[in-house]
Amino acid sequence: MVNTKFTGTSKYVATDDLMMAVNAAVTLERPILIKGEPGTGKTQLAIEVAESLGKPLFEWHIKSTTKAQQGLYEYDAVARLRDSQLGDDRVHDISNYIVRGKVWEAFQSDEQPVLLIDEVDKADIEFPNDLLQELDRMEFYVYETKQLVKAAHRPIIVITSNNEKELPDAFLRRCFFHYIKFPDKETMSRIVDVHFPKLKKDLLREALSAFYKVRDVPGLKKKPSTSELLDWIKLLLAEDVPPELLNAKDSRKAIPPLYGALLKNEQDVHLFEQLVFLDRRADSN
Amino acid sequence: MLIPFFFVLREGGLRPSITELLTLLEAMKKGVAGQSVDDFYFLSRACLVKDESKLDRFDRIFAAYFKGVEDSLVDLMEEIPEDWLKKQAELVLSDEERAKIEALGGFEALMKALQERLDEQDERHEGGSKWIGTAGTSPFGAYGYNPEGVRIGQQGSRNRRATKVWDRREYRNLDDSIELGTRNIKVALRRLRRFAREGAADELDLEDTIDRTARNAGLLDIRMVPERHNAVKVLLCLDVGGSMDDHVRVCEELFSAARTEFKHLEYFYFHNFIYESLWKDNQRRHGERIPTLDIAHKYGADYKLIFVGDATMSPYEIVYAGGSVEHWNEEPGAVWIKRLLNTYSKAIWLNPEPKQRWEFTPSTKLTREIMENRMFPLTIAGLDEGIKVLR
Numbered sequence: 001m002v003n004t005k006f007t008g009t010s011k012y013v014a015t016d017d018l019m020m021a022v023n024a025a026v027t028l029e030r031p032i033l034i035k036g037e038p039g040t041g042k043t044q045l046a047i048e049v050a051e052s053l054g055k056p057l058f059e060w061h062i063k064s065t066t067k068a069q070q071g072l073y074e075y076d077a078v079a080r081l082r083d084s085q086l087g088d089d090r091v092h093d094i095s096n097y098i099v100r101g102k103v104w105e106a107f108q109s110d111e112q113p114v115l116l117i118d119e120v121d122k123a124d125i126e127f128p129n130d131l132l133q134e135l136d137r138m139e140f141y142v143y144e145t146k147q148l149v150k151a152a153h154r155p156i157i158v159i160t161s162n163n164e165k166e167l168p169d170a171f172l173r174r175c176f177f178h179y180i181k182f183p184d185k186e187t188m189s190r191i192v193d194v195h196f197p198k199l200k201k202d203l204l205r206e207a208l209s210a211f212y213k214v215r216d217v218p219g220l221k222k223k224p225s226t227s228e229l230l231d232w233i234k235l236l237l238a239e240d241v242p243p244e245l246l247n248a249k250d251s252r253k254a255i256p257p258l259y260g261a262l263l264k265n266e267q268d269v270h271l272f273e274q275l276v277f278l279d280r281r282a283d284s285n
Numbered sequence: 286m287l288i289p290f291f292f293v294l295r296e297g298g299l300r301p302s303i304t305e306l307l308t309l310l311e312a313m314k315k316g317v318a319g320q321s322v323d324d325f326y327f328l329s330r331a332c333l334v335k336d337e338s339k340l341d342r343f344d345r346i347f348a349a350y351f352k353g354v355e356d357s358l359v360d361l362m363e364e365i366p367e368d369w370l371k372k373q374a375e376l377v378l379s380d381e382e383r384a385k386i387e388a389l390g391g392f393e394a395l396m397k398a399l400q401e402r403l404d405e406q407d408e409r410h411e412g413g414s415k416w417i418g419t420a421g422t423s424p425f426g427a428y429g430y431n432p433e434g435v436r437i438g439q440q441g442s443r444n445r446r447a448t449k450v451w452d453r454r455e456y457r458n459l460d461d462s463i464e465l466g467t468r469n470i471k472v473a474l475r476r477l478r479r480f481a482r483e484g485a486a487d488e489l490d491l492e493d494t495i496d497r498t499a500r501n502a503g504l505l506d507i508r509m510v511p512e513r514h515n516a517v518k519v520l521l522c523l524d525v526g527g528s529m530d531d532h533v534r535v536c537e538e539l540f541s542a543a544r545t546e547f548k549h550l551e552y553f554y555f556h557n558f559i560y561e562s563l564w565k566d567n568q569r570r571h572g573e574r575i576p577t578l579d580i581a582h583k584y585g586a587d588y589k590l591i592f593v594g595d596a597t598m599s600p601y602e603i604v605y606a607g608g609s610v611e612h613w614n615e616e617p618g619a620v621w622i623k624r625l626l627n628t629y630s631k632a633i634w635l636n637p638e639p640k641q642r643w644e645f646t647p648s649t650k651l652t653r654e655i656m657e658n659r660m661f662p663l664t665i666a667g668l669d670e671g672i673k674v675l676r
């Protein structure tokens with residue numbers, strides 16, 4: 001059974017506004033740009049959209065050195081040069097040296113695919129501009145072979161960004177946009193629920209309140225996010241930590257166990273320990 | 286019906302384009318959104334807003350424009366448990382103020398006043414002037430902050446669907462005129478990037494290699510180039526101590542962002558104004574000073590100069606010899622800063638004080654004149670403007 005509307009999956013909790021944005025993008029066959037704090041499931045979204053709609057997924061992960069052209073195709077001049085030196089016959093056909101990129105692969109898919117362009121902001125500032133035409137018309141031209149590659153089915157394109165660079169207006173105008181905000185407690189317990197269905201209610205409650213307490217510590221450089229919470233709960237389960245320990249009223253045990261999974265920065269750990277220490281001292285007075 | 290809304294958005298400082306409006310209409314025609322206002326809100330937000338710092342503004346315009354559609358006040362009343370509010374009011378309000386509320390006709394009237402207050406604040410903020418300005422003077426001053434409290438009340442979110450999502454203003458702290466985090470600053474500073482190839486050649490230059498090989502009658506001739514990196518050079522001069530103590534956090538954030546962003550960053554500290562010497566370590570500021578002239582000679586004219594300071598002091602400290610509060614300066618500060626400005630043509634002054642106050646401080650006006658108007662508020666918007674001047 002293939003769904004036509006995205007409503008989240010058994011592993012992914014989608015809020016109403018996120019579903020609306022995704023469905024608008026699916027219906028109108030336009031790209032959707034997803035932003036949000038790290039660890040709120042931006043990349044995961046594309047994977048889940050593909051799974052829930054039963055479509056093939058193509059992932060294109062962007063690095064600081066990625067060029068737009070690499071997503072379309074690359075002309076492997078070095079291989080051709082080598083072949084020419086060795087006297088290989090392949091050298092006469094230039095199409096032997098055209099290496100297809102992820103966008104080309106997605107355009108060629110037999111059914112409508114999902115194309116993930118991950119962390120588009122990592123690339124050079126001109127990168128999105130170089131893809132405008134391709135995303136708009138869903139076609140591009142291969143100069144070496146004088147061939148026009150056109151998408152058989154317009155892919156559902158999910159683009160994620162961590163906001164490291166600002167994206168150009170012309171690019172933004174062609175996309176739907178959604179900002180994944182940090183989930184509130186209710187959504188968060190639903191998220192944890194789909195990941196750990198057998199989790200004891202009291203452990204979840206205590207873990208969540210300890211988690212939000214850590215997030216509320218002022219001055220943290222990197223606040224723990226959803227993915228860190230899930231890791232932490234995994235650890236708690238593995239270590240079989242009793243729920244009472246998480247939010248011990250007795251402030252001598254006030255540091256949550258295994259907090260290394262939540263705080264990833266030594267300055268944060270230091271700050272956190274100091275606050276707990278101050279807290280303890282205030283209590284003992 | 287959406288065309289007036291579209292223009293209201295544009296007037297409100299958002300810049301949706303015609304294509305985006307057409308996309309929205311197309312999506313509605315295809316039935317992406319159902320009949321509910323919530324659906325329409327989500328859809329129009331996804332179509333028309335492309336920047337999370339503008340989401341809050343969109344929420345406010347949407348709320349103001351579609352107020353007639355559903356009376357938000359009724360829902361607001363339902364959402365907040367009354368005794369919670371009472372408790373809150375007891376905490377915050379003095380006896381006198383509580384008497385005033387009684388005079389206003391109890392909590393129903395208070396709620397109305399709150400809502401009005403919230404609206405009023407929005408509008409004033411939109412107008413671009415200070416948005417938590419007169420909280421202290423109005424009779425509603427004390428609970429001028431309470432609209433935020435109302436927002437806290439919604440965190441309980443027992444029935445989330447009851448409140449208007451756009452009224453929750455969850456994106457408030459993403460608005461670029463309010464908060465300035467390290468990450469935001471980095472994004473702004475990144476615009477200063479200039480990529481250049483310098484240093485060791487450790488990358489294969491494919492084009493050149495092919496070209497040379499062809500010229501070499503087919504024999505391989507490998508060509509290398511240095512890697513590309515950010516070549517912008519920045520001189521950062523920070524005011525410390527005194528009136529700058531209020532702005533320590535924002536300066537720290539700017540500093541840490543700048544440090545990771547620029548490979549060539551040199552920083553110096555000064556107190557109130559630039560004189561014949563600066564220092565690099567605040568703990569040894571009296572011992573280890575670096576003559577300002579040495580700085581101008583050591584760092585080339587291609588450095589971009591950024592001053593960070595509130596420029597709030599006595600004007601004597603700028604224009605008179607011996608005006609400095611810390612020592613006897615042979616030449617006035619204005620002379621020294623002009624020397625630096627002569628060397629570095631690209632220079633700006635970032636001021637953490639709100640822009641409205643500049644006019645009322647003579648020293649700030651004076652500094653601004655010396656800087657030839659290149660003074661910008663230390664907000665993301667101000668930083669953006671400043672960076673444009675530096676480029």
